[in-house]
Amino acid sequence: MEPPRAAHRLCRRNAPYRIEVGGVLTPTELRRAPHTLTVLPDASWTLAPSTGEPPSARFPDAFVAPALRDAHVHLHPFVDVADYVAYGVVEVRDLGSQVGAGQPLPTPRDCADPVPEIVLGGPLLDQPGRPRLPIASEWNDPDDVPALLDAAVARGARWVKLYTRFPPALFRTTVEQAHARGLRVAIHPRLGEWAEAVRAGVDELEHLACLVPPGEGADGTHAAHRRWSEREPGETWPLPPPGTALCPTLVVHHRLVEEAERGWAFPGHDPAMVRYWREVPVVATPWTEEEIARCHRAVAAMTAAVGELDRAGVRWVIGSDTPNPGLRAGLSMWEEMNLLVAAGLDRMEVYRTAAVARGLGEAGSEPLAVLPLSTVDGPSFPVRPPEAVLLRGCLFVANHESEVAMSTTRYRRNPWLLVEWDEGERVVVVDSRSQRRFRIDPALLAMLNQISRPASLGDLDVPGYTRDQLADLLRKMADAGVVRPVTTGNGDGDGDGDDPARRNEWTPSELAVHAQASRGGKPKMRARDIPPARLNHPEAIRTVRLPVPALPSRPLAEVLRARRSIRDFDTAPLTFDQLASFLHRAARVRGWLGPDLWQTTRRPSASGGGRHSLELYLVVRNVDGLEPGAYHYDPFDHALEQLQPWTSELDGLQRRLLCEAMLVETPPAVSFYLASYFRRVQCKYGAMTLSIIYRDTGCLLQTLYLVATDLGLAPCATAAIETDPSPSFLGEHREDFLHTANFALGVPAAVDTSTPEFRPLADRGTEGEASG
Numbered sequence: 001m002e003p004p005r006a007a008h009r010l011c012r013r014n015a016p017y018r019i020e021v022g023g024v025l026t027p028t029e030l031r032r033a034p035h036t037l038t039v040l041p042d043a044s045w046t047l048a049p050s051t052g053e054p055p056s057a058r059f060p061d062a063f064v065a066p067a068l069r070d071a072h073v074h075l076h077p078f079v080d081v082a083d084y085v086a087y088g089v090v091e092v093r094d095l096g097s098q099v100g101a102g103q104p105l106p107t108p109r110d111c112a113d114p115v116p117e118i119v120l121g122g123p124l125l126d127q128p129g130r131p132r133l134p135i136a137s138e139w140n141d142p143d144d145v146p147a148l149l150d151a152a153v154a155r156g157a158r159w160v161k162l163y164t165r166f167p168p169a170l171f172r173t174t175v176e177q178a179h180a181r182g183l184r185v186a187i188h189p190r191l192g193e194w195a196e197a198v199r200a201g202v203d204e205l206e207h208l209a210c211l212v213p214p215g216e217g218a219d220g221t222h223a224a225h226r227r228w229s230e231r232e233p234g235e236t237w238p239l240p241p242p243g244t245a246l247c248p249t250l251v252v253h254h255r256l257v258e259e260a261e262r263g264w265a266f267p268g269h270d271p272a273m274v275r276y277w278r279e280v281p282v283v284a285t286p287w288t289e290e291e292i293a294r295c296h297r298a299v300a301a302m303t304a305a306v307g308e309l310d311r312a313g314v315r316w317v318i319g320s321d322t323p324n325p326g327l328r329a330g331l332s333m334w335e336e337m338n339l340l341v342a343a344g345l346d347r348m349e350v351y352r353t354a355a356v357a358r359g360l361g362e363a364g365s366e367p368l369a370v371l372p373l374s375t376v377d378g379p380s381f382p383v384r385p386p387e388a389v390l391l392r393g394c395l396f397v398a399n400h401e402s403e404v405a406m407s408t409t410r411y412r413r414n415p416w417l418l419v420e421w422d423e424g425e426r427v428v429v430v431d432s433r434s435q436r437r438f439r440i441d442p443a444l445l446a447m448l449n450q451i452s453r454p455a456s457l458g459d460l461d462v463p464g465y466t467r468d469q470l471a472d473l474l475r476k477m478a479d480a481g482v483v484r485p486v487t488t489g490n491g492d493g494d495g496d497g498d499d500p501a502r503r504n505e506w507t508p509s510e511l512a513v514h515a516q517a518s519r520g521g522k523p524k525m526r527a528r529d530i531p532p533a534r535l536n537h538p539e540a541i542r543t544v545r546l547p548v549p550a551l552p553s554r555p556l557a558e559v560l561r562a563r564r565s566i567r568d569f570d571t572a573p574l575t576f577d578q579l580a581s582f583l584h585r586a587a588r589v590r591g592w593l594g595p596d597l598w599q600t601t602r603r604p605s606a607s608g609g610g611r612h613s614l615e616l617y618l619v620v621r622n623v624d625g626l627e628p629g630a631y632h633y634d635p636f637d638h639a640l641e642q643l644q645p646w647t648s649e650l651d652g653l654q655r656r657l658l659c660e661a662m663l664v665e666t667p668p669a670v671s672f673y674l675a676s677y678f679r680r681v682q683c684k685y686g687a688m689t690l691s692i693i694y695r696d697t698g699c700l701l702q703t704l705y706l707v708a709t710d711l712g713l714a715p716c717a718t719a720a721i722e723t724d725p726s727p728s729f730l731g732e733h734r735e736d737f738l739h740t741a742n743f744a745l746g747v748p749a750a751v752d753t754s755t756p757e758f759r760p761l762a763d764r765g766t767e768g769e770a771s772g
Contacts, residue, residue, distance in 0.1 A: 065359075
């Protein structure tokens with residue numbers, strides 16, 4: 001992948017000039033309002049609300065913020081430092097390179113040359129004797145170290161780095177000598193030696209992977225992965241003291257395992273860089289499946305440790321460790337920031353930590369980045385160049401013209417696409433409408449997320465893929481139906497005008513449930529899977545046999561016209577006969593359907609396949625002749641099984657699921673907790689189970705409404721359902737139930753204050769008559 005270029009658009013030689021932006025990142029907030037940035041000839045700037053004066057450049061959909069600092073890089077001849085600036089990184093700290101060992105420091109040829117500020121790290125100090133690393137300084141005796149530090153100061157270095165085989169016995173002395181010369185000390189410690197380095201006074205620890213307890217003394221990448229992969233959940237490891245500076249470099253291990261799975265192909269990278277990486281010891285030989293799996297476990301453990309370290313008071317320093325294998329200058333800094341956000345750190349705090357300042361005031365001179373306002377609207381940072389960068393008084397604008405020609409075709413993720421977890425290291429995406437399943441590289445999930453709205457090839461940036469490779473990938477995904485080419489047709493340019501899922505009106509989960517509703521049931525039920533149609537509670541306190549009162553009934557047409565929700569209840573009790581008649585008319589089992597094996601019944605309300613999974617649990621507050629408490633209705637014997645007496649739990653359940661949902665204070669005399677014994681449906685309908693249960697619930701609620709209206713009672717259903725049924729009266733069946741609805745039943749109050757005004761339509765005559 002050809003890196004983007006930062007084009008020199010406005011020069012400090014022509015200052016003062018004005019830039020209009022749509023917002024400003026201050027030390028405390030992102031202020032979304034038009035502001036004008038005025039750049040002055042000395043490269044300083046001022047910032048104020050826009051006054052309408054014409055600017056030299058406008059970015060109305062972007063905000064200005066302090067640019068980024070990559071605190072851990074290794075300058076390399078194959079890496080163009082301008083690539084950092086293209087991604088908004090205006091300062092890099094070199095912690096060991098040929099530059100630190102004496103080669104010339106990169107400097108801008110003129111103001112149009114986008115070279116970041118370089119904080120020199122000076123010599124890298126490793127083992128005594130002949131250096132094993134070309135970037136390490138040679139020394140043989142502790143007395144040689146002061147001269148190396150003096151040479152570093154003379155070159156303008158501000159840091160010195162100790163490497164894994166630097167003797168711990170010299171930690172304290174070397175730190176004191178460095179501090180005496182104004183140098184700060186960073187250390188890449190050997191596994192298990194970080195605590196000794198902290199006690200010696202080092203200023204910063206490099207690499208979270210090294211923060212393991214003292215162990216067998218092994219060192220290196222695979223040893224670190226082994227130690228982290230073996231960490232048990234909840235296992236306590238020593239933590240650095242509060243205030244300890246740590247540069248985690250998680251992206252190094254994420255990229256290592258991704259490239260290892262690709263067989264070290266490094267697609268899209270400069271061939272010279274690839275040859276260099278393949279000589280690195282950790283890359284020189286293919287990783288085994290166990291080593292790849294171990295790295296995945298280690299990455300997960302290190303990610304989990306970020307929150308633990310943050311709570312311990314670690315002071316985060318953010319750097320990419322470019323150019324480790326697979327990393328890209330500038331781009332990998334954003335990847336590292338996203339990994340820290342994914343690990344649980346606050347997104348804006350991550351940005352402020354990575355930036356050269358925590359925010360902007362009314363004036364300053366620090367370099368700036370102009371970023372899309374959408375940068376802070378998603379769950380992660382977009383890994384792409386900013387709109388523009390202000391560096392040393394010159395404005396550099398993202399210029400993609402040097403990249404290969406971009407396709408004008410726009411693509412959109414199939415809205416019916418759902419992600420499922422798979423065995424192994426991949427995930428599965430499922431087209432819930434066609435039921436096609438695709439195993440994909442997890443790295444492509446970020447791209448699929450980018451194209452939830454239509455995007456062209458030029459809008460996408462997938463690490464490890466060249467433009468040609470990405471174009472080929474999109475074509476293949478389109479052929480498979482994972483993405484769709486967009487055609488204009490619905491007036492807003494989104495395309496898919498005839499798609500019921502257009503414009504993201506439905507989530508993939510909702511669409512999947514809808515698609516499942518049309519799948520059809522299982523071809524054959526297995527006898528061992530069919531649960532009984534009758535559910536009993538042997539633990540019931542007592543059983544109350546219900547009568548079948550001969551209460552009067554109205555014509556169906558009249559009941560249908562009168563049916564409505566009534567939320568205002570009188571404090572008067574229901575009569576025992578009213579409740580008994582209500583249950584008999586609405587829910588009593590009339591008889592069996594088909595062979596006994598089927599366990600299907602006929603009842604007053606409709607149910608898919610006669611499965612009738614819904615059980616009625618009553619919370620009785622005020623019924624004449626019936627002790628308050630929780631009951632289960634047995635529709636076979638027309639009886640109530642009392643499960644518990646009245647308790648504060650029942651009062652709270654009724655108020656939470658009904659009164660709060662209905663916005664009333666007076667609770668009903670009785671409430672019903674509708675619970676689906678879902679396996680009755682699942683045994684026949686499989687993937688359709690949930691939709692069948694929802695339909696059955698609607699049928700039953702309408703039946704309850706009509707019977708309550710016929711009896712002159714006050715009914716009201718609520719949908720305040722519990723994802724995990726909570727009532728203790730469900731007993732051992734609680735895990736077998738799905739809560740689907742609630743139903744209130746009481747005596748209507750004399751004044752109905754909660755019902756909105758009803759305005760009937762003009763009378764058009766009775767059925768069968770012409771309306772004239």
